[in-house]
Amino acid sequence: xxxxxxxxxxxTTGIQAQDVHAWFDRLHALRGISMTVxxxxxTAVIGPSGCGKSTFLRCINRMHELVPEAxxxxxxxxxxxxVYDEAADPVLVRRRIxxxxxxxxPFPTMSIYNNVAAGLTLAGERDRRKVEQxxxxxxxxxxxWDEVKDRLHKPGTSLSGGQQQRLCIARxxxxxxxxxxxxxxxxxxxxxxxxxxxxxxxxxxxxxxxxIVTHNMQQAARVSDFTGFxxxxxxxxxxxxxxxxxxxxxRRTEDYITGRFG
Amino acid sequence: xxxxxxERELHRLKDDVVQMGERxxxxxxxxxxxxxxxxxxxxxxxxxxxxxxxxxxMDLEQRCMRLLATQQPMxxxxxxxxxxxxxxxxxxxxxxxxxxxxxxxxxxxTEPLVKPLVDIPKMEAQIQEMVRDMLDxxxxxDPRLARQAAAKDDVVDELRNRVLHDLLGIMIKDPQTIPRAxxxxxxxRHLERAADHITNVCERVVYMVTGELRELNV
Numbered sequence: 195x196x197x198x199x200x201x202x203x204x205x206t207t208g209i210q211a212q213d214v215h216a217w218f219d220r221l222h223a224l225r226g227i228s229m230t231v232x233x234x235x236x237t238a239v240i241g242p243s244g245c246g247k248s249t250f251l252r253c254i255n256r257m258h259e260l261v262p263e264a265x266x267x268x269x270x271x272x273x274x275x276x277v278y279d280e281a282a283d284p285v286l287v288r289r290r291i292x293x294x295x296x297x298x299x300p301f302p303t304m305s306i307y308n309n310v311a312a313g314l315t316l317a318g319e320r321d322r323r324k325v326e327q328x329x330x331x332x333x334x335x336x337x338x339w340d341e342v343k344d345r346l347h348k349p350g351t352s353l354s355g356g357q358q359q360r361l362c363i364a365r366x367x368x369x370x371x372x373x374x375x376x377x378x379x380x381x382x383x384x385x386x387x388x389x390x391x392x393x394x395x396x397x398x399x400x401x402x403x404x405x406i407v408t409h410n411m412q413q414a415a416r417v418s419d420f421t422g423f424x425x426x427x428x429x430x431x432x433x434x435x436x437x438x439x440x441x442x443x444x445r446r447t448e449d450y451i452t453g454r455f456g
Numbered sequence: 457x458x459x460x461x462x463e464r465e466l467h468r469l470k471d472d473v474v475q476m477g478e479r480x481x482x483x484x485x486x487x488x489x490x491x492x493x494x495x496x497x498x499x500x501x502x503x504x505x506x507x508x509x510x511x512x513x514m515d516l517e518q519r520c521m522r523l524l525a526t527q528q529p530m531x532x533x534x535x536x537x538x539x540x541x542x543x544x545x546x547x548x549x550x551x552x553x554x555x556x557x558x559x560x561x562x563x564x565x566t567e568p569l570v571k572p573l574v575d576i577p578k579m580e581a582q583i584q585e586m587v588r589d590m591l592d593x594x595x596x597x598d599p600r601l602a603r604q605a606a607a608k609d610d611v612v613d614e615l616r617n618r619v620l621h622d623l624l625g626i627m628i629k630d631p632q633t634i635p636r637a638x639x640x641x642x643x644x645r646h647l648e649r650a651a652d653h654i655t656n657v658c659e660r661v662v663y664m665v666t667g668e669l670r671e672l673n674v
Contacts, residue, residue, distance in 0.1 A: 412528050439530050441667025451530040453459060 208233035208403055209254060209291075209373060214268035216249050216258055216427075223249045225427040226268070231373075231420075236395055236404040238414035238435065241424035242450065247407045250424065251375045254405065255291035256284045272372065289317065292366030296378040298358035300350030300365070306333075307346040309361055313369040328368055335401075336364035337394050356387025363394065374398060376406040380413065392417045411451055415439045423447045462527055469519060469540045473547070474591050476512045477657070480547045481587035483509065483554035484650055488580040490561045491643060492573055499558035506555045513548040516540060532664075539664040543594075546653040546660075553646040553653075560639045560646075570626050570633040570640065579615045579647040582608055586654045593661045602658040606672035612651035619644040 209231040216224035224246045231237045239247040252258040253266050256277055270277045277287045300309045310329045319325055329346075333339040338360040342353070350361055359379060366374055376395065380388040395404050395417050408414050414421050415435060422432040423444075431438060431447045442448045449455050457465070483502055490498040520541040523529060529537055589605030592598065623637045655673050663669045 411530060415530075440534060442531050448531045452533045453462075453530075 208235075208273075209405070210269075210271040211250070211254070212269040212271065214250070214253055214266065214270060216246070216253050216267075217265045218249075218261065219263040223427050224253065227424075227427075227429050229422055229429055229432050231403060231405055233403045234399055234401065235419040236399045236406060236417055238418035238421045239405065239407045239424060240409070240411060240414050240421060240451075241430075242455070243409075245424040246427040247424045248377050249427075251293070251377055251405060251407050254373070254375060255288050255293055256282075257288070257293065259284070289313070289369045290371055291373040291375060292369065292371035293375040293377065294359065294362045294366055294379050296381050298355060298362050298382075300353075300358050300361050302349075302351050304350055305347045306342050306350050306353070306361060309350040310364045310368050313365060317369060329364075332364040332368040333361075335367050335398065336360045337390060337397070338364055354387070356383050356390060359383060359387070359391060360394065363391075363398075367398075371402060373403040373405065376404065378407055378409060381409060388413070411439070423450060425450070457526060462523070462533075465519065465523060466533060466536055469516065469536065470594060472512065472516055473540055473543055474594050476509065476516065476544060476547045477587060477591045477594070479509055479512070480550040480554070481584060481591075483551045484557070484580065484583055484587075484647070487554040487557035487561065488577060488643075488647075490558060491564075492577060494561075494564075494566060496562055496565060499561035502558040503555050503562075506551055509548060509551040513544045516544040520544075535664050535667060539660040543657050543660050546656045550650045550653045553650040556646040557643050560642045564636065564639050567636055570637045571622060575615045575619045575622070576640065576643055576647065579612050579619075579644065579651075582611050582615065583647060583651055583654065586612075586651060590654050590657050590661070593658065597661075597665050599662040599665045602661040603672060606655045606658040609651045609655045609673045612648055616644045616648040 211227050211229050211231075214224055214227040215222070227246075227250055239250060241247045249258060254270055254277070256266075258264050258266055266278065268278075272287070272290060276282065277291070301312060304312065307329055310332050311325050314325050314328060319328075330339060330343075333342060338357060341357060342348075342361075345352075350358065353361060363374070363379075379395075380391045383391065392413060395406060398404055399419075406414070406417060418435045420433065421435045421438045423430045423438065423442075423446075425446055431442060431444045433443075438447065439451060442451065483505065486498060487502045490496070490502065520537050523537050527533070586605045586608050589601050589608075593601035593605060620641065623641050627634050627637045659670065659672050662672070
């Protein structure tokens with residue numbers, strides 16, 4: 195069990211999506227998503243390819259708008275604040291709502307240490323002792339410290355795939371996010387590394403809010419407290435994971451999770 | 457296993473549960489019939505055939521395990537497999553009660569019964585009705601029929617109490633009858649337990665279809 199890192203637990207909150215629509219040029223990818231993601235829980239988003247689940251994730255931390263011709267409407271509340279408020283700073287939003295992706299993407303020229311410290315340095319942190327402390331805390335929280343503590347200055351890319359993914363999680367945690375978005379974080383990993391990421395997601399949810407997009411239904415069932423099923427840009431069903439996977443209310447959810455389509 | 461093969465296997469599981477249920481019901485019928493006709497050979501046959509029902513149970517259980525391990529079933533599929541798994545245990549126990557009745561028939565041998573058989577055949581008839589409804593409920597995936605079958609358990613319990621009452625009276629009046637009276641009491645107890653297992657199966661049918669897991673007839 196990794197030690198809790200106080201820096202990560204002093205503030206956290208849930209998310210409320212209110213009538214979120216998203217477009218890629220003229221493609222209407224999300225059609226009015228409203229859902230409340232409870233704080234300090236793991237919420238899974240499932241659905242077939244192209245259903246809008248990753249787009250939804252990228253709307254939460256304002257990454258969708260980085261795509262040329264992409265648009266968003268609606269509100270995403272982080273606590274009480276609308277991340278789409280005119281006064282909201284997208285860079286700050288992305289610091290509060292971190293993200294890890296399907297493929298681990300450590301900065302290729304940087305050491306393990308510098309990968310984790312990168313966000314802090316960008317944010318203007320100059321106190322070396324403090325940076326060292328946060329790097330260690332973040333690597334511990336990402337369940338990676340024991341494996342890398344003796345080679346912190348080796349390249350991040352020298353790690354295995356599973357370790358690289360945990361390095362990316364440590365990098366995201368270093369700036370003390372309130373929410374961590376995970377977009378198929380284990381889909382390129384072997385079963386053992388996958389389980390480590392899942393355990394990590396569960397453990398992190400003691401401190402922060404986790405939203406995980408996954409194609410792996412068993413993963414959603416294992417790791418999450420709540421699950422939302424997306425189809426054609428709509429949220430079809432959302433509820434406690436146990437209910438959704440044992441007695442879904444909507445026929446389309448049943449058909450999807452039992453493999454009858456998608 | 458392809459999706460189609462998986463679907464076929466799910467259907468086969470339900471078909472085989474029905475077949476196992478028919479055999480368990482038949483075993484109960486033949487055991488009570490052996491008592492009625494005092495046919496020790498027929499009772500021995502029921503005992504011998506219990507192995508085949510045990511084998512069906514093992515086979516179904518293994519197939520459920522294989523599907524759980526290889527198909528990662530969800531929702532209705534998961535409920536079906538989990539229910540079949542539980543149902544086969546109850547059906548196997550039901551057949552064990554038929555075996556228990558048959559053993560009582562053997563112990564009684566040709567000794568005269570302490571009273572005419574009235575309520576025990578009624579219990580058996582009631583159980584056969586429950587089995588029919590239960591199997592129809594599995595075939596039609598009909599929770600209403602399952603609840604209807606389970607509701608009949610009260611009648612079986614009532615009849616068993618009557619048997620107990622009558623036999624107590626006989627035993628008090630003439631302690632010489634105790635060993636033979638006890639055998640009939642054992643038979644009534646086996647029948648009452650068999651009906652309880654049918655109720656359990658009905659609970660699983662309701663769960664399989666609706667996702668609602670509740671005790672019926674408490």
